[in-house]
Amino acid sequence: MSLFADIVGQELALTILRRSLATGPAHAYLFWGPLGVGKEAAAYEFAAGLCCAVGGCGQCDTCRRVREGIHPDVEVLAPEGAFITVDQIREVNRDVALRPFESRARVYILLDAHSMNKEAANAFLKTLEEPPGHAHFILVTSAAEALLPTILSRCQRVPFSRVGAPVLARHLTACCGLSELEALAFARVAQGSVTYACELAQDAGARAQRERLIGWARRIPTDSPLEMQHMADEIFTSVEGRAEAKLEAVAAAKDRDLEWAANARVKARIEKLYELRGKRERRRAVTAGLDEVMRTFAGWYRDLAVVAAGADEAVLNHDFLLELRNEAFPGSVETYLAAVKAVRGTMERFRYNVDARCALEDMIFSIREALL
Numbered sequence: 001m002s003l004f005a006d007i008v009g010q011e012l013a014l015t016i017l018r019r020s021l022a023t024g025p026a027h028a029y030l031f032w033g034p035l036g037v038g039k040e041a042a043a044y045e046f047a048a049g050l051c052c053a054v055g056g057c058g059q060c061d062t063c064r065r066v067r068e069g070i071h072p073d074v075e076v077l078a079p080e081g082a083f084i085t086v087d088q089i090r091e092v093n094r095d096v097a098l099r100p101f102e103s104r105a106r107v108y109i110l111l112d113a114h115s116m117n118k119e120a121a122n123a124f125l126k127t128l129e130e131p132p133g134h135a136h137f138i139l140v141t142s143a144a145e146a147l148l149p150t151i152l153s154r155c156q157r158v159p160f161s162r163v164g165a166p167v168l169a170r171h172l173t174a175c176c177g178l179s180e181l182e183a184l185a186f187a188r189v190a191q192g193s194v195t196y197a198c199e200l201a202q203d204a205g206a207r208a209q210r211e212r213l214i215g216w217a218r219r220i221p222t223d224s225p226l227e228m229q230h231m232a233d234e235i236f237t238s239v240e241g242r243a244e245a246k247l248e249a250v251a252a253a254k255d256r257d258l259e260w261a262a263n264a265r266v267k268a269r270i271e272k273l274y275e276l277r278g279k280r281e282r283r284r285a286v287t288a289g290l291d292e293v294m295r296t297f298a299g300w301y302r303d304l305a306v307v308a309a310g311a312d313e314a315v316l317n318h319d320f321l322l323e324l325r326n327e328a329f330p331g332s333v334e335t336y337l338a339a340v341k342a343v344r345g346t347m348e349r350f351r352y353n354v355d356a357r358c359a360l361e362d363m364i365f366s367i368r369e370a371l372l
């Protein structure tokens with residue numbers, strides 16, 4: 001399968017990356033844009049292009065192993081706890097001087113690169129200033145503004161954006177066999193996130209979670225303060241539950257990779273990789289789950305504003321149109337938009353490692369305040 005075949009939309013980003021592989025790559029790239037639009041998947045594809053002897057054939061064993069995250073010349077760094085720490089970066093700084101093990105490059109993918117703390121960022125800067133010829137860094141982030149300007153200025157920027165509903169719907173029809181109408185409905189609900197749209201299309205658990213979230217959003221105007229606190233707990237528990245369910249897929253992938261493993265040394269490496277990946281995926285699943293909460297809450301109050309303004313055809317949650325019509329007070333557009341703004345404020349705070357449980361409660365109470 002050719003490189004980037006699974007990335008939906010993102011023409012600008014893919015043009016930059018393909019040109020880069022064809023003309024000679026830079027040492028550092030910044031993949032930035034919202035969650036769920038394929039930045040991480042594109043980072044693995046691009047890394048395959050950097051390592052593959054012919055610039056990313058998509059067919060060879062190097063390409064396959066990089067894409068599966070088990071190639072020894074590709075290291076993935078992600079926050080351990082809340083931050084990417086200076087110890088993690090020091091290890092990279094030592095490691096980067098070594099020759100590649102097998103391929104023509106050493107690639108470091110830094111997930112949630114914005115979570116480098118200051119010490120880590122300064123240590124990283126040293127390597128970024130004078131990297132060895134074979135070294136390439138791919139910084140992946142949804143909060144580029146939180147990175148040091150001195151780091152940003154040394155990276156080639158590769159922007160990713162939300163995917164438009166028609167493009168997303170075409171993808172869902174092709175990959176999940178949905179009818180056009182169903183595909184468009186999920187595409188609108190997902191608000192530009194490919195990952196979330198595919199989950200909604202393929203996973204009954206994701207659809208159930210969305211309905212629960214809408215149920216909670218609808219309760220905020222009438223709940224007591226105590227009930228609102230409980231709601232924050234319930235939402236957080238549900239997000240963690242969903243994260244656990246997603247980890248089952250990681251376990252299945254590990255079993256597949258172990259079957260491919262040629263000897264005990266490779267097996268041990270795969271075990272270790274998956275231990276790290278498990279931790280990383282769990283954290284990322286919780287982040288994605290919280291993003292889903294925000295998206296759903298913001299979407300619900302946006303829809304109430306849209307219906308209150310009499311523009312029913314523009315709602316995102318079409319399957320709830322009846323409820324929206326019943327619950328939207330005419331003349332309350334400003335109020336609903338204030339609630340959307342309250343959710344977005346929480347979203348911003350989440351990017352900077354604010355305690356999730358507290359932020360959820362804060363979001364619920366500020367929505368309620370906006371609605372009063």
Ligand SMILES: [Zn+2]
Binds near residue numbers: 059060061
């Ligand atoms: Zn290849």
